[in-house]
Amino acid sequence: MDQDLISLKDRAAVTGVGETAYVRETNKTVVALCMEASLAAIADAGLHPRDIDGVIPYPEAGLIAEDFITNFGLTDLRYSAQTPMGGASPVAAVQSAAMAVATGVANHVLVVLGLGSLADVRITKRLSDMPQMRLIGEFEMPLGMNAPAQLYAHMARRHMELYGTTSEQFAEVAMTCRHHAQLNERAMMRKPMTLADHQASRLIVEPFRLFDCCLESAGAAAVIVSRAAQAPDLKQRPVYIGGIAEGHPPSPSAITQRNEMTRLGLANAAPVAFRMAGVTPADIDVAEIYDCFTWTVICQLEDLGFCAKGEGGRFVEQGRLRLGGELPVNTHGGLLSEAHIGGMNHIVELVRQLRGVCGERQVADAEVGLVTGYGDLGDGSVAIMHR
Amino acid sequence: MDAQEQQLPQPPRPEPALENRPYWEALTEHRLVLQRCTGCQRIRHYPRPVCDACFSMAYDWAEASGRGTVHTWAITHHPFHPGFKRQVPYTTVTVDLEEGVRLQAPFRGDSALLKIGLAVVVDYEDVDANLTLPCFRLA
Numbered sequence: 299m300d301q302d303l304i305s306l307k308d309r310a311a312v313t314g315v316g317e318t319a320y321v322r323e324t325n326k327t328v329v330a331l332c333m334e335a336s337l338a339a340i341a342d343a344g345l346h347p348r349d350i351d352g353v354i355p356y357p358e359a360g361l362i363a364e365d366f367i368t369n370f371g372l373t374d375l376r377y378s379a380q381t382p383m384g385g386a387s388p389v390a391a392v393q394s395a396a397m398a399v400a401t402g403v404a405n406h407v408l409v410v411l412g413l414g415s416l417a418d419v420r421i422t423k424r425l426s427d428m429p430q431m432r433l434i435g436e437f438e439m440p441l442g443m444n445a446p447a448q449l450y451a452h453m454a455r456r457h458m459e460l461y462g463t464t465s466e467q468f469a470e471v472a473m474t475c476r477h478h479a480q481l482n483e484r485a486m487m488r489k490p491m492t493l494a495d496h497q498a499s500r501l502i503v504e505p506f507r508l509f510d511c512c513l514e515s516a517g518a519a520a521v522i523v524s525r526a527a528q529a530p531d532l533k534q535r536p537v538y539i540g541g542i543a544e545g546h547p548p549s550p551s552a553i554t555q556r557n558e559m560t561r562l563g564l565a566n567a568a569p570v571a572f573r574m575a576g577v578t579p580a581d582i583d584v585a586e587i588y589d590c591f592t593w594t595v596i597c598q599l600e601d602l603g604f605c606a607k608g609e610g611g612r613f614v615e616q617g618r619l620r621l622g623g624e625l626p627v628n629t630h631g632g633l634l635s636e637a638h639i640g641g642m643n644h645i646v647e648l649v650r651q652l653r654g655v656c657g658e659r660q661v662a663d664a665e666v667g668l669v670t671g672y673g674d675l676g677d678g679s680v681a682i683m684h685r
Numbered sequence: 686m687d688a689q690e691q692q693l694p695q696p697p698r699p700e701p702a703l704e705n706r707p708y709w710e711a712l713t714e715h716r717l718v719l720q721r722c723t724g725c726q727r728i729r730h731y732p733r734p735v736c737d738a739c740f741s742m743a744y745d746w747a748e749a750s751g752r753g754t755v756h757t758w759a760i761t762h763h764p765f766h767p768g769f770k771r772q773v774p775y776t777t778v779t780v781d782l783e784e785g786v787r788l789q790a791p792f793r794g795d796s797a798l799l800k801i802g803l804a805v806v807v808d809y810e811d812v813d814a815n816l817t818l819p820c821f822r823l824a
Contacts, residue, residue: 432702433731440699441790441818442777444766451759452779452789459757459801501774504760552731554779554789559757 306393307574309400311529311536312683314343314522315646318412320486320637324516328359328414333369335518336410343522344533345406350522352377352404354391356411356640358384358428359518366408377404382430383544384673385588386563387411388642389681390544395523405525411642412518430674433552446590447511449553449675451503454593457560458505461608465505467615468592469496471627472509472634474619475589479631481621481659486513487635510592512633519642521649537652540666540682541575543567547676556676564670564678565601572603575666575682579604582682583664584651585625586644588672589632598670602680626661641671645681652685696768698816705732707746712817715809718746719784730786751807752824753780756787758799778821780805790819798823 316338318331326334332355340347347370355361363378377398381390388411395407434443443449457463472491479485491509499508529536545566549555572578579602587602589595596610604625605613619627630636630647637643648669650656664685671679701709711718720732724741734742758778764770778792778799792799793808804824811817 435697436699436701436705437731438789439697439766442696442761442766442769442772442775443789444697444769447763448759448761448765448777451761452757452777455759456757456801501760501762503762554787555731 304400305574306396306400306542307540307576308538309526310396310523311526311538312392312521312645312649313406313524313529313532313534313536314339314341314345315520315649316340316342317484317519317639317643317646318517320484320515320517320639320643322486322515323415328412328518329361329365331414331516331518332359332361332410332412332520335412335520336366336408339408339520339522342534343406343524345522348372349406350408351375352395352398352407354379354381354395354407354409356387356642357382359412361410361412377407383671383677383679384430385590385641386544386671386673386677386679388640388645389542389669389671389679392521392523392539392645392681393542393544393679396539396542399523399525405528407523408520409523409642410518410520411640413516413638413640415516430551437552438554446675447506448503450591450594451506453553453559453597454505454591457593457597460560461611463593463596463611465497465507466493467596467611468505468510469493470614471589471592471595471619472496474614475628475632475634477620478629478659479635482630482636485631485636486515487631506591506593512590513635513638515637515639517637517639519639519646521642521645535653535685537649537683537685540577540684541571541573542681543570543574544677544679545570550674550676553675560597561607562597562601562672562678563676564598564672564680567678567680568602571680571682577666577682581666582625582668584629584648584661584667585627586629586632586648586667586669587627588641588644588670589628589634590672592634594672595627598672598678601678602668602670621659621661629656629659629661644669648683652683654685693770694768697766702732704734708732709816711746712809712819713815715817717749717751717807717819719749719786720744721747728784728786730788747784750783753782753788753805753807755779755799755801755803755805756781757801758792758796760796778805780821788819790821792821794823
C-alpha cells in the first residue's frame with residue numbers, strides 16, 4: 299500500500315451507545331429525541347458533553363451541527379458532516395467519523411439519528427422531499443409508485459422469478475426478527491409470529507405482505523466514535539472498527555434503470571470492508587442487517603458474500619439466522635420488530651453484542667460482527683467490528 | 686362516484702424539469718420519445734444533462750417503437766398515495782424497451798400472465814388536455 303495512505307483498520311472504536319424509548323407516536327420534537335439519545339451515548343462512554351468535538355447528524359432529521367453546539371455549549375467543534383444516504387447513512391456516517399478520528403481531525407465524533415412522530419414525517423412525504431428522489435418524483439410517482447415498498451417490490455419480484463425465491467423464505471426473515479424481539483424489552487413488536495401469521499397478513503404490494511414491511515417508529519439512537527488509542531481509557535470495553543465501506547449502485551436514484559436491480563451498492567462495499575478487516579464471512583459471529591423489507595436482508599446476504607447470488611432464499615431457511623444458528627441476524631429484532639430507527643439501532647445492537655451485555659439474546663462468544671445500512675433505493679454501507 | 690370518492694385527491698402530477706418537457710409533450714400526442722446523445726447516438730432514460738458514455742451535453746429526442754418485454758412487476762394493494770385509492774389493486778411493470786432502456790408504467794391486462802420476457806407494447810391514457818400517461822398492454 300502507498301505509504302501516504304491510512305487504512306482505517308482498527309484506527310477507530312465505538313466507545314458509547316445510547317437511545318430513547320422506541321414508540322409509535324411521541325410528543326417530543328426530533329431535536330429533543332436526538333439530544334436525549336446523544337446524552338445517553340456520551341454518558342455510556344464516560345465522556346462529558348463538551349468532550350464531543352465532531353458531530354454527524356442524520357440529514358433527514360433536520361438537525362445540524364449548530365444544534366449540538368447550542369445544546370452542549372461546545373466551544374471547539376472541529377468536524378461536522380452529513381451522509382445523505384437514507385438507511386445507509388448511519389454506517390456511512392461511522393465511516394466518516396472513523397476517518398476524522400484516524401486523521402486527528404477530531405477525538406470523539408457523535409453520530410446520531412432521530413425520527414419524530416409519524417404525523418409529521420409519513421414515509422411518502424419524506425421520500426418526495428428528498429433530492430435523491432427527483433427522477434422518481436417526475437417519472438414514477440405520477441404513475442403509482444409512491445413508496446419504497448412499491449419500488450423494492452419490483453426488485454423482489456425479479457429475484458423470485460430469476461432464482462425461485464419464495465414468500466415463505468421472506469417469512470423466515472420476519473419470524474427470525476420477531477423471535478429475537480421477544481428477548482428484547484425495547485422492541486415494539488414482541489408477539490410471536492408463525493409462518494401462518496405471515497402468510498395471512500394482508501398484501502401491501504405483491505410480493506410483499508404486511509409482515510414483510512418494517513415498522514414506522516419515533517425515537518433516536520446515537521453512537522460515539524473515538525480514536526482507537528483513547529478507547530481503552532474510557533468507561534466501556536472498546537469495540538473496534540476493523541473494516542468499513544460504503545458503496546453505490548449504478549443508477550442509484552432509479553431502480554428501474556439499474557443494469558442489475560438485484561445487486562445492491564453493498565456488493566461494491568463488502569469486499570472493501572472484509573479486505574480491510576482481514577476477515578471473511580465465515581469469521582462473522584453476529585450480523586445486524588438493514589431490514590426495511592424481508593427480501594432486502596436476503597439480497598444483502600448475497601451481496602455480502604455469505605452465499606452466492608440467488609441462493610439467499612435457501613440460505614435463510616432452517617433457522618440459520620436465529621440465535622443458536624450458524625449466523626444470528628438482527629438479534630434486537632431489527633426494523634421489522636424492534637423499531638425503525640434508520641438502522642442506527644443496528645449499530646447500537648452490534649456494539650452491545652460485542653461487549654457481551656445482551657443478556658438472554660447474547661450470541662455466545664461474539665468476537666467479530668457486521669452491520670449494514672441500505673437506503674436511497676440501493677446505496678449500501680457495511681462495518682465489520684470486533685472486541 | 687359518490688360524494689366521498691369525489692373528494693379523494695388526484696394522483697400527483699408530474700412536474701417536468703425544464704429539459705424534460707419534450708418527453709411529456711410527445712406523450713400528449715401519443716408518441717414515446719427518448720433522449721438520444723447526438724455525440725455518440727446512445728439512448729438514455731431517465732433524461733439527464735450529460736451522456737455518461739461520451740460526456741456530451743448535446744442531445745435530441747428519438748421516437749421509440751413502444752415495444753418491449755417485461756423485466757419485472759409489482760401489484761399494489763395498499764394505496765400509498767390517496768390519489769390511487771380508487772385504482773387498487775393495480776399492477777405496474779418495468780419493461781425493457783427495444784431501444785435498450787426501461788420504462789415503468791401501469792399494466793392494463795391480466796397480471797396472472799406476467800412473466801419475465803413477455804412481449805408488451807406501450808399505450809397512452811389521457812388524463813386531461815395537458816397530461817397523458819403511458820401504460821402497457823400485451824403485444
